[in-house]
Amino acid sequence: MGIGFSLLIAIVLVLVALLGTSIGLNALFAVVIPYLAFSIFLVGFIARIVKWGRSPVPFRIPTTCGQQKSLDWIKHNEIENPSTKMGVVGRMLLEILCFRSLFRNTRMELREGNKLVFIWEKWLWLAGLLFHWSFFIILFRHLRLFMEPVPSLVELVTTLDGFFGFGMHSLFLTDAFILVAVTYLFIRRVVIPHVKYVSLPADYFPLFLIFGIALSGVLMKYVYRVDMIAVKELTLGLVTFNPVVPQGIGAIFYVHLFLVCVLFMYFPFSKLMHMGGVFLSPTRNLPNDSRAKRHVNPWNYPVKFRTYEEYEDEFRKFMKAMGLPVEKDDSKEKS
Amino acid sequence: MYDKGKIITGIVIFLGLMTFPFWMSLGKAVNPPEAEIAQQLGEECIEDAEYMRENHMKLLNDWRTEVVREGDRIYVASDGEKYEKSLQNTCLKCHAKGENPGNVKLSDDGLESKYKEIDLNSVQPSAEAYDLESSDCFRCHEYAAVEPDCWDCHIVD
Ligand code: HEM
Numbered sequence: 343m344g345i346g347f348s349l350l351i352a353i354v355l356v357l358v359a360l361l362g363t364s365i366g367l368n369a370l371f372a373v374v375i376p377y378l379a380f381s382i383f384l385v386g387f388i389a390r391i392v393k394w395g396r397s398p399v400p401f402r403i404p405t406t407c408g409q410q411k412s413l414d415w416i417k418h419n420e421i422e423n424p425s426t427k428m429g430v431v432g433r434m435l436l437e438i439l440c441f442r443s444l445f446r447n448t449r450m451e452l453r454e455g456n457k458l459v460f461i462w463e464k465w466l467w468l469a470g471l472l473f474h475w476s477f478f479i480i481l482f483r484h485l486r487l488f489m490e491p492v493p494s495l496v497e498l499v500t501t502l503d504g505f506f507g508f509g510m511h512s513l514f515l516t517d518a519f520i521l522v523a524v525t526y527l528f529i530r531r532v533v534i535p536h537v538k539y540v541s542l543p544a545d546y547f548p549l550f551l552i553f554g555i556a557l558s559g560v561l562m563k564y565v566y567r568v569d570m571i572a573v574k575e576l577t578l579g580l581v582t583f584n585p586v587v588p589q590g591i592g593a594i595f596y597v598h599l600f601l602v603c604v605l606f607m608y609f610p611f612s613k614l615m616h617m618g619g620v621f622l623s624p625t626r627n628l629p630n631d632s633r634a635k636r637h638v639n640p641w642n643y644p645v646k647f648r649t650y651e652e653y654e655d656e657f658r659k660f661m662k663a664m665g666l667p668v669e670k671d672d673s674k675e676k677s
Numbered sequence: 678m679y680d681k682g683k684i685i686t687g688i689v690i691f692l693g694l695m696t697f698p699f700w701m702s703l704g705k706a707v708n709p710p711e712a713e714i715a716q717q718l719g720e721e722c723i724e725d726a727e728y729m730r731e732n733h734m735k736l737l738n739d740w741r742t743e744v745v746r747e748g749d750r751i752y753v754a755s756d757g758e759k760y761e762k763s764l765q766n767t768c769l770k771c772h773a774k775g776e777n778p779g780n781v782k783l784s785d786d787g788l789e790s791k792y793k794e795i796d797l798n799s800v801q802p803s804a805e806a807y808d809l810e811s812s813d814c815f816r817c818h819e820y821a822a823v824e825p826d827c828w829d830c831h832i833v834d
């Protein structure tokens with residue numbers, strides 16, 4: 343049900359863009375919605391980060407995968423179990439650039455009746471890594487639409503990515519990777535029963551949306567060509583706050599752009615916020631130094647308390663009268 | 678907020694990266710390039726402008742295949758007009774300044790005959806060779822940041 347519902351929404355979004363541009367609402371789709379989407383993205387993203395920043399992290403969570411720093415003769419793993427800030431930087435870089443944690447992914451199965459086995463499983467990591475890096479590189483290449491002159495690094499990346507070609511066209515490797523990887527990530531969700539069981543529309547919808555964006559982009563580049571000079575006039579108009587709506591850009595462009603806008607608007611409210619969240623993972627971004635340093639619970643406030651001595655001083659007389667033991671017996675002291 | 682310094686630094690970096698193109702184009706106004714050289718000549722392109730803007734790369738790719746693999750050098754445009762499938766002899770005639778550097782002369786009528794007479798050794802670049810840097814192709818491709826690889830084979834230097 344979740345799958346059908348998400349797919350339906352994605353299809354409706356495509357139809358909305360097609361319909362909107364066919365009845366001449368180009369300015370809406372080329373200017374108003376992009377500005378709106380980008381604003382929602384920025385404000386929503388920051389609000390979400392600030393909200394997370396308000397949550398206290400009371401202590402270190404040592405979900406480590408290496409030997410903690412201890413005695414000199416015990417070999418310490420500074421990256422998997424960092425004791426210093428530099429070590430944490432290393433662990434975070436591995437996590438963000440290489441998906442270190444996902445690399446640990448295993449498949450768990452019951453074999454021969456009741457034997458629990460863990461199986462080597464790197465496909466999720468591989469597809470995840472390919473997908474995210476392709477997405478990033480594609481987005482980075484898109485800077486050529488938003489900058490004039492185009493930075494040479496963008497041109498270099500474009501040349502490298504488009505190294506393979508067919509005929510006179512370059513075939514971007516990242517285009518192929520993103521389509522294959524997203525397809526794999528979707529199939530994995532549907533085919534593995536317990537992954538399907540925990541999958542919600544919020545998991546399927548981003549996959550469909552991103553697949554739609556990549557597919558419309560690929561179609562635009564390789565099949566239904568659009569006037570790129572007009573596209574760049576539009577995109578430069580947006581970044582210079584001089585919006586123009588050039589005539590004669592094909593509908594496929596508006597489909598692509600609208601899906602991108604929906605992605606940006608949806609971003610702060612969805613699981614896609616892991617883009618910011620990964621930096622705030624307490625199990626990854628804190629050195630495991632609980633034994634070396636005292637970390638005071640940040641929500642501790644000064645409590646008005648009373649010591650036992652004060653209590654006994656007040657009630658000693660009565661306690662003795664009742665025959666209760668006291669720690670300080672002043673009558674004895676006197677005698 | 679906890680770890681205020683770090684969170685605010687993070688947010689500032691995020692904002693900076695996301696709005697980078699906006700900062701870079703502050704106060705800049707860029708006029709999109711036009712096919713100026715051809716327009717000054719007042720020539721119509723072989724197909725209508727919109728089709729050419731969107732599909733010239735496909736057309737050239739098809740030409741390449743047809744010429745190199747099938748030896749078919751004549752393009753019949755949608756209005757029935759015939760053109761030679763050639764960058765130097767057709768496209769650049771209008772889209773670049775300067776002379777055709779190869780002494781490939783178009784005969785008035787028969788388009789096909791001339792190829793038999795070309796002596797490759799005599800094809801010398803001349804001083805007035807097409808100025809590619811200022812050609813319509815280059816200016817537009819520079820703007821779109823797409824590097825045409827025509828000149829990997831068509832050496833005109
Ligand atoms: C989440 C963001 C985006 C993703 C994942 C994405 C993805 C893609 C992909 C995979 C392609 C195929 C060709 C290539 O890889 O260059 C493409 C092409 C294209 N995209 Fe995007 N895109 C995004 C945002 C945008 C935006 C914001 C615009 C413009 C406002 C845009 C305009 C275009 C255009 C004009 C093409 C055709 C390029 C060509 O023909 O060479 N895209 N996009």
